[in-house]
Amino acid sequence: MSRRILVTGAAGFVGRKLCAQLNRDGFEVLATDYAPSDDFDVYRTCDFSQPDDITAMMEWAGSLDGIFHLAAITFVPDAAADPAGVMRVNLEGTQHLIQAMRDKSDSPRLIFIGSSETYGAPQSLPVDETHPLNPNNPYAISKTAADEYCSYAHETWGLDIVRMRPFNHSGPGQSDKFVLSSFARQVADIEAGRSDAVMQVGNLDVARDFSHVDDMLRAYGLAFEKGTSGAVYNVCSGQAHSVREALDYLLGQIDVDVEAKSDPERMRVSDIPEVRGSYAAFQTDTGWEPEISFTQLLDDLLAYWRTHS
CATH class of the missing domain: 3.40.50.720 (NAD(P)-binding Rossmann-like Domain)
Structure with missing residues (x-):
């Protein structure tokens, strides 16, 4: 049953x-x-x-x-x-x-x-x-x-x-209110000519897991x-990647010169410079560990927005 x-x-x-x-x-x-x-x-x-x-x-x-x-x-x-x-x-x-x-x-x-x-x-x-x-x-x-x-x-x-x-x-299907999905959608739109070659970005120097x-x-x-x-x-993944790293990788997937423009509405007052976690306790009890790389995540997001934007 x-x-x-x-x-x-x-x-x-x-x-x-x-x-x-x-x-x-x-x-x-x-x-x-x-x-x-x-x-x-x-x-x-x-x-x-x-x-x-x-x-x-x-x-x-x-x-x-x-x-x-x-x-x-x-x-x-x-x-x-x-x-x-x-x-x-x-x-x-x-x-x-x-x-x-x-x-x-x-x-x-x-x-x-x-x-x-x-x-x-x-x-x-x-x-x-x-x-x-x-x-x-x-x-x-x-x-x-x-x-x-x-x-x-x-x-x-x-x-x-x-x-x-x-x-x-993050991953395919996430709202573009969130940073990686937002970047991927903007890059897909620029590549397809749906928008000007200008990226609206927040704080690029923070690093997240x-x-x-x-x-x-x-x-x-x-x-x-x-x-x-x-x-x-x-x-978590146990690794920290900066938002700038994500942006640079996604822009490297298209053949367009893009300007990154700071958007004050995308800035958080309480932004923390770096966050990186440990999943050791969960791995000990269940055997889990991350399998999908950061670049594969970005590739999957870009592929999604190329067909859903």
Whole structure:
């Protein structure tokens, strides 16, 4: 009999891909997200800012073996524009989901998708799970609070919860609000003559730990199958690449002279110079390690935008 899995935030960039992977792996997948969708076999809308909606959705889901909780406001500038809203969805939504789990007779395993933003500015590199939590924006604060609540729920009520702290990740299908996808789309548009040979860029000198979304999907699956209950895991590449490096590589794939123009709206007040994580704990427990290179990630993004822009 197929195991039943609920994916929240299923209509998002990672959620769609995770549902597809779980279906391929033989799970019975129930999907939920904020807006109506016809893209899933079993789907229900759920507003994670509304407790009654979460309760009704969990009653609809019935008996479950696992929940992948991705539903969240994830774009940092959006969260900064509505701090109260991001707390309602990211923190309170998680709290209400956990309460609904407690009300079930057969409490499922919860894979909570947090964020490396909980660490804030690194005190040392690479960042491992023992690094102090120092969130420095409303999004990070909301995810940190939800992460800590998951830990509390495991310790206090014995719920089977595994917390994930993914670092930056991207891939085909990601919104061009995010830096690598934005660069790839702009380069594809310039190459095709759809726009002038001018790139709008933010801070090029920051370095981040970027992973391919397909590596993240493998990690989430392994967390469900092999993760230790109550544990928290970083998922990352273990390498830092500057935004300038990404831009230079993508521009090297086209035969056009391009001007990079600084866009103040793409600058973050709290930009951190370098972030690089350690996935050693997760590798020890599950055997996971990244397989897809940074340049392959950029190649995949450019190929996607060449046909989808």
